[in-house]
């Protein structure tokens with residue numbers, strides 16, 4: 001596979017594959033908000049959505065059914081339609097001359113595919129061979145606040161627990177949380193269709209399969225492997241516990257990290273204060289810390305509860321709480337930021 005590092009034409013012809021989904025709709029809003037230059041926009045989804053209209057820059061755009069012929073003349077193809085669709089159609093898009101930015105996990109760990117969070121490793125984009133991968137949303141929400149610390153005082157170990165919103169499983173899962181909540185409040189039974197367990201007034205281990213060899217589920221395995229790849233640190237020790245909670249959007253993370261040298265809470269606060277993509281929300285006096293409701297619709301990852309880990313006598317460990325809108329920085333926004341680097 002060969003490809004130009006940047007696109008030749010500006011403004012580019014853009015395709016969104018999965019335009020009707022939770023990430024797809026936010027991709028449209030991010031492109032609008034950031035005034036991304038677009039010569040032509042092609043909206044693609046499954047045959048179920050063919051003929052639907054979605055607004056972009058005040059004009060309705062008709063959704064077409066994805067097919068082999070969809071990519072003729074496309075410069076950048078933003079995929080957010082799951083792994084199976086990406087595996088099947090990303091090579092078709094690349095063969096037609098497009099650069100693919102994929103939100104699924106299909107190519108993230110492939111050697112020749114850069115896994116990019118622009119604040120951290122934008123230089124990786126140039127080595128793409130047609131496909132650039134957007135990392136897992138928990139990996140992005142972990143990596144962005146930890147990178148400024150890691151650069152100053154290498155992080156050797158991360159232990160994290162996630163509290164993941166329903167929308168992380170797509171538009172249908174968001175709808176399921178709403179319907180299940182209404183049914184619960186009305187005292188009606190509700191049979192889950194998307195999740196394996198009741199979503200309302202409940203939480204459960206992430207809805208991906210457990211690897212019997214390790215005991216970790218697929219989400220946790222992705223978070224651990226992808227964080228190592230983003231930080232270009234294959235030896236970094238990471239353990240994740242991923243949990244689904246009854247929140248509509250924005251994932252929350254409780255993270256404890258251990259650095260090579262002693263580090264204090266004030267130093268972490270200083271390192272994060274001016275870092276891109278982060279907003280500190282750490283007001284102990286009024287018990288105001290990062291919350292999904294306040295992170296929803298925001299580009300920045302909110303970080304607070306920054307404190308020394310009392311269980312580490314060496315003073316090398318810090319605990320913090322980070323919340324990010326996983327449909328934005330965890331998916332659509334990060335993909336659009338990568339696309340901006342291709343212009």
Ligand SMILES: NC(=O)c1ccc[n+]([C@@H]2O[C@H](COP(=O)([O-])OP(=O)(O)OC[C@H]3O[C@@H](n4cnc5c(N)ncnc54)[C@H](OP(=O)(O)O)[C@@H]3O)[C@@H](O)[C@H]2O)c1
Nearest residue numbers: 018020021022023045046049080081082103104168170171
């Ligand atoms: N949700 C998140 O927070 C998040 C975060 C990071 C990454 N991602 C990744 O982003 C991707 C999309 O996630 P999502 O949450 O937006 O899911 P979603 O709401 O379920 O949307 C899926 C989209 O893919 C389309 N699609 C499904 N099968 C297709 C097919 N065979 N051919 C063409 N289009 C097809 C759907 O079209 P129809 O409407 O026609 O069915 C829809 O537009 C997934 O790979 C997911 O892992 C999601």
